[in-house]
Amino acid sequence: QSVLTQPPSASGTPGQRVTISCSGSSSNVGNNAVAWYQQLPGTAPRLVIYSNDQRPSGVPDRFSGSKSGTSASLAISGLQSDDEADYYCAAWDDSLMGVFGTGTKVSVL
Amino acid sequence: EVQLLESGGGLVRPGESLRLSCAASVFRFSAYAMTWVRQPPGRGLEWVASVSASGATTFYSDSVRGRFTISRDNSMNTLYLQVTSLGAEDTAIYFCGRSLSSHPRATAFDIWGQGTVLTVSS
Numbered sequence: 341q342s343v344l345t346q347p348p349s350a351s352g353t354p355g356q357r358v359t360i361s362c363s364g365s366s367s368n369v370g371n372n373a374v375a376w377y378q379q380l381p382g383t384a385p386r387l388v389i390y391s392n393d394q395r396p397s398g399v400p401d402r403f404s405g406s407k408s409g410t411s412a413s414l415a416i417s418g419l420q421s422d423d424e425a426d427y428y429c430a431a432w433d434d435s436l437m438g439v440f441g442t443g444t445k446v447s448v449l
Numbered sequence: 450e451v452q453l454l455e456s457g458g459g460l461v462r463p464g465e466s467l468r469l470s471c472a473a474s475v476f477r478f479s480a481y482a483m484t485w486v487r488q489p490p491g492r493g494l495e496w497v498a499s500v501s502a503s504g505a506t507t508f509y510s511d512s513v514r515g516r517f518t519i520s521r522d523n524s525m526n527t528l529y530l531q532v533t534s535l536g537a538e539d540t541a542i543y544f545c546g547r548s549l550s551s552h553p554r555a556t557a558f559d560i561w562g563q564g565t566v567l568t569v570s571s
Contacts, residue, residue, distance in 0.1 A: 375557040384544055384564060385494060390557035428494050430556035437510050438484070438496035438556045
């Protein structure tokens with residue numbers, strides 16, 4: 341029941357900047373904070389951005405988040421091989437449930 | 450080390466029930482809201498349920514409401530998910546997560562368990 345739409349894939353060469361979009365609605369992204377997760381194969385998700393643009397301790401400043409209206413974005417600058425993973429956005433929905441994005445697979449060429 | 454450890458998954462038949470557990474260690478469990486998130490094989494993350502720090506307030510996804518119950522025992526530092534009327538669509542890895550806040554209306558989870566696998570099949 342994902343209601344946050346992400347592109348299925350994104351890619352870049354080492355050192356490049358990659359941006360992932362997350363499109364929602366006024367009841368979720370437009371009215372609540374957005375979080376972003378990185379998930380490596382076979383592992384649990386890792387929080388990389390919360391409250392739209394805040395980085396948890398230990399997350400490199402190469403990761404940045406932003407939000408405008410009903411859309412949010414995650415940018416990874418200085419792309420590295422270990423950034424290759426699936427990325428998900430998430431937000432609370434005013435219908436009283438959490439929602440995740442459809443997920444984006446980031447590849448480092 | 451702050452950690453969460455899930456248990457209780459397994460292979461069950463359609464219509465059966467099970468209780469998943471998530472044991473917390475090395476942090477003040479009673480101060481944080483908690484959540485369950487699942488991931489079907491080869492698919493994306495799906496939020497399942499959240500509970501407030503006190504356990505008094507709970508929220509559920511439409512797909513599990515009425516069948517799953519989230520609860521917690523703060524004296525035992527343990528989170529639970531009682532799952533009933535299971536169907537094939539419930540087959541997934543179930544992760545528990547710690548919210549950054551005490552209220553459950555949030556989706557920022559900073560600590561995760563390794564997951565427990567639930568397979569529903571006849």
